[in-house]
Amino acid sequence: MTTGEPTKSRSGVLLDSVRSSSWQSRIAVALIAALLILLLVQAAQEPGEFASQLVIGITNGAIIALIALGYTLVYGIIELINFAHGDNFMLGSFVGLTVLSGTFFGIGLFAPINGESSAFLKVIGIGIALVVAMAACGLINMGIERVAYKPLRNSPRLAVLITAIGMSFILQNVGLVWKGPTQVPFPELISNANVFNESVVAFRWRDLFVIVVTVPLLAGLSYFIRSTKQGKAMRAVAQDKEAASMMGINVNRTISITFLLGGILAGASGVMFGLFNGITVFSVGFTQGLYAFTAAVLGGIGNLTGAVVGGFLIGIIGSMSDQYIGVRWTAIVIFAVLILVLVFRPRGLLGDRSAVQGGGE
Amino acid sequence: MYRVRRVGMLAAVGVVSALLIVGCGGGSGGSQGGGGGGDSVKIVSDLPLQGANRAQTTTMNNAIELALKERKGKAGDVTVELEKKDDATAQAGQWDPSKCAENAQQAAQDDSVVGWIGPFNSGCAATEIPTLNEAGLGMISPANTYIGLTKKGGEPDEPDKYYPTGKRNYARVIVADDKQGAAGAQLLQQEGAKSVYILDDKQTYGKGLADQFEKAAKNSGIQVLGREGIDGKASNYRSLMSKISQSNPDAIYFGGIIENNAAQIIKDKVGAGMSNEDVLFVGPDGIFVDSLIDQAGKDAEGIYVTFGGLPESELSAKGQAFVKKYRSTYDDDIQPYTAYAYEAANVMLDAVEKASKKAGGVPDREAVVKEIFATKDYNGVLGKWSFDKDGDTTLTKLSIQKVENGKFKFQRTVDVADLVQ
Numbered sequence: 151m152t153t154g155e156p157t158k159s160r161s162g163v164l165l166d167s168v169r170s171s172s173w174q175s176r177i178a179v180a181l182i183a184a185l186l187i188l189l190l191v192q193a194a195q196e197p198g199e200f201a202s203q204l205v206i207g208i209t210n211g212a213i214i215a216l217i218a219l220g221y222t223l224v225y226g227i228i229e230l231i232n233f234a235h236g237d238n239f240m241l242g243s244f245v246g247l248t249v250l251s252g253t254f255f256g257i258g259l260f261a262p263i264n265g266e267s268s269a270f271l272k273v274i275g276i277g278i279a280l281v282v283a284m285a286a287c288g289l290i291n292m293g294i295e296r297v298a299y300k301p302l303r304n305s306p307r308l309a310v311l312i313t314a315i316g317m318s319f320i321l322q323n324v325g326l327v328w329k330g331p332t333q334v335p336f337p338e339l340i341s342n343a344n345v346f347n348e349s350v351v352a353f354r355w356r357d358l359f360v361i362v363v364t365v366p367l368l369a370g371l372s373y374f375i376r377s378t379k380q381g382k383a384m385r386a387v388a389q390d391k392e393a394a395s396m397m398g399i400n401v402n403r404t405i406s407i408t409f410l411l412g413g414i415l416a417g418a419s420g421v422m423f424g425l426f427n428g429i430t431v432f433s434v435g436f437t438q439g440l441y442a443f444t445a446a447v448l449g450g451i452g453n454l455t456g457a458v459v460g461g462f463l464i465g466i467i468g469s470m471s472d473q474y475i476g477v478r479w480t481a482i483v484i485f486a487v488l489i490l491v492l493v494f495r496p497r498g499l500l501g502d503r504s505a506v507q508g509g510g511e
Numbered sequence: 512m513y514r515v516r517r518v519g520m521l522a523a524v525g526v527v528s529a530l531l532i533v534g535c536g537g538g539s540g541g542s543q544g545g546g547g548g549g550d551s552v553k554i555v556s557d558l559p560l561q562g563a564n565r566a567q568t569t570t571m572n573n574a575i576e577l578a579l580k581e582r583k584g585k586a587g588d589v590t591v592e593l594e595k596k597d598d599a600t601a602q603a604g605q606w607d608p609s610k611c612a613e614n615a616q617q618a619a620q621d622d623s624v625v626g627w628i629g630p631f632n633s634g635c636a637a638t639e640i641p642t643l644n645e646a647g648l649g650m651i652s653p654a655n656t657y658i659g660l661t662k663k664g665g666e667p668d669e670p671d672k673y674y675p676t677g678k679r680n681y682a683r684v685i686v687a688d689d690k691q692g693a694a695g696a697q698l699l700q701q702e703g704a705k706s707v708y709i710l711d712d713k714q715t716y717g718k719g720l721a722d723q724f725e726k727a728a729k730n731s732g733i734q735v736l737g738r739e740g741i742d743g744k745a746s747n748y749r750s751l752m753s754k755i756s757q758s759n760p761d762a763i764y765f766g767g768i769i770e771n772n773a774a775q776i777i778k779d780k781v782g783a784g785m786s787n788e789d790v791l792f793v794g795p796d797g798i799f800v801d802s803l804i805d806q807a808g809k810d811a812e813g814i815y816v817t818f819g820g821l822p823e824s825e826l827s828a829k830g831q832a833f834v835k836k837y838r839s840t841y842d843d844d845i846q847p848y849t850a851y852a853y854e855a856a857n858v859m860l861d862a863v864e865k866a867s868k869k870a871g872g873v874p875d876r877e878a879v880v881k882e883i884f885a886t887k888d889y890n891g892v893l894g895k896w897s898f899d900k901d902g903d904t905t906l907t908k909l910s911i912q913k914v915e916n917g918k919f920k921f922q923r924t925v926d927v928a929d930l931v932q
Contacts, residue, residue, distance in 0.1 A: 199753075199754075199757055203750055206753060213746075322602075331561045331562050331599075331601045332563040332565070332770075333563060333774060333775070335806050335807070335808055338809070342782045354782070423746065426747075427747045427778075429778065431604065432604070433604060434746065437744045437746065468750065476739060477741055478740040
């Protein structure tokens, strides 16, 4: 919560922090540096391999980052870990799948949009699926806040936390009843082919799709929080709820909108996940949610830029570990890096300044 | 007043979630009820009724029911009741070790249970066998193929650790994985593959099978380029497939079950530029179920599946009669293990019948186990076969399937009698 850094030069600050750092953190830095050097050596030897894995890491990371933003937004404003968020993401992918199937509650409205549809229909279908899923997840997230968290706002924090875990189970079971316990396939709407012909690096249309959806969403979110009146209100509520309400800011509404934003991002990433991987399952919210939460903590929970950085980092670390260490070690590597970072910087890479204070810059 | 409302709301949320959870867990352990009298016994079927293999396991239960119906619900003079247990949980989306243990405990304590048909997954069998061994209950599995359950070749302390009493009570009608692994290696040779990358799902069955396959592949001179254990819950396997494609294998072998994301593996394999023509994909019986093709779509086209038995089209004349009867009785499509469940049920019912005749009434568990292991030259839907002393079948024919036009198509049988040992 420090505003205004001391007026020392940057290098002086760095020297000071090295001098005052503990042995553990020095070891952690040395380890991370060693890992990075090893990675760079590998990259220099086989640049094609490295670049392909980097692309895979970035696209996987983009999906994680969008979910992580939902965790971090909510934490920044009411200091609650919204465990139901990952499952909301899962519902998003289910909503998208239902929209593309063209059948709602057993009533067929239009022919299912699948690989055989025309390009125009595909684009429209994906657009509608994204919008509907974003709206649905946003409203679900807002509803959850109204029903399960708002009544507990002044009770001990553990009570809300348990409620959040309970909500997560409820959403998971809704998904289970909806689509059953097996993996469900998504229609193949986006080509698996490379964008650039005869390139060594695998950069597919699907990767492009993820980036094309993610970047505007991130930019839009950033604009919303920085430049709109409502964004300003969010930053104020995050800083001090009571003072904000004294200034005439509607705190309840602001919190609702924060949940709405988180849900919108979860819905978008849910549809993206399905189109990108081709398969979704009711339990996907748990696994992806866990990685997203880890990403938020890695970057500094409550910090928007941190969540994005954390998401991309986890994606990239995962793919690098798959390539150079071994798939069976990937989960261990990801969490080992998390522990290393937290030993070195207990508040995450970019610090846990409240998201909406415009933190992380 | 406010506090009361809040408590009320919490309670409501709690009740709703409890209902949902109960609702999802429902359908399990539904005993058939009724029966009664002294001359009635129970046999249990224990299969994963939730998850991607459901399409398969429901037909297996149908087949067991059919076997019982053909005998008018009786084994000799004793009325037999079928109790269908579910060893899967919706939360896991597949078999769940704690559910397996719970089912076994229940059956062990229920004195009216004299036989056990199942389980489907080898990992589940590893949890159940010791409990049921102590209870002295005879088990016949239609589908477990992990080698260490009955004989040496798995972990060093297997199979003895599964049989604390020292007496065998577990038999299976399907060919074990030493043979399936060998069949996989033979398939690669026949298709001209010289190198292979091996994946497994880190479960008892998947890892055990991949071990057997690796051994067989090395013996037949196929180069093993690498081996990885995958996380069945990962969102995708693109990094892994990108890595594998750099080593340019002729084939990829997956030891595992469909529930552990087999369809995603296939999609990402094809997505990484390794088409099923250029790089063969070979999987085991654990992914041999129609849901795989639904899930993987057109990317499943051209993959191979080995099966420790024969598909329904290759069964004996007796087998064909069963297929016909099944089709006229039930609507759902026959799956690979349907006939095996039917055979297991018949062997079990015969054993109960013989034991009850000798006892002159309700047989005890020990007598049923004895009769199961005495099964010799059994003339069933699978052909003529016997159980050896380990409880393994003497059959040696396996089959190779390939996905063509969105369906598993039988390719050829493999006789591994001279391949192993």
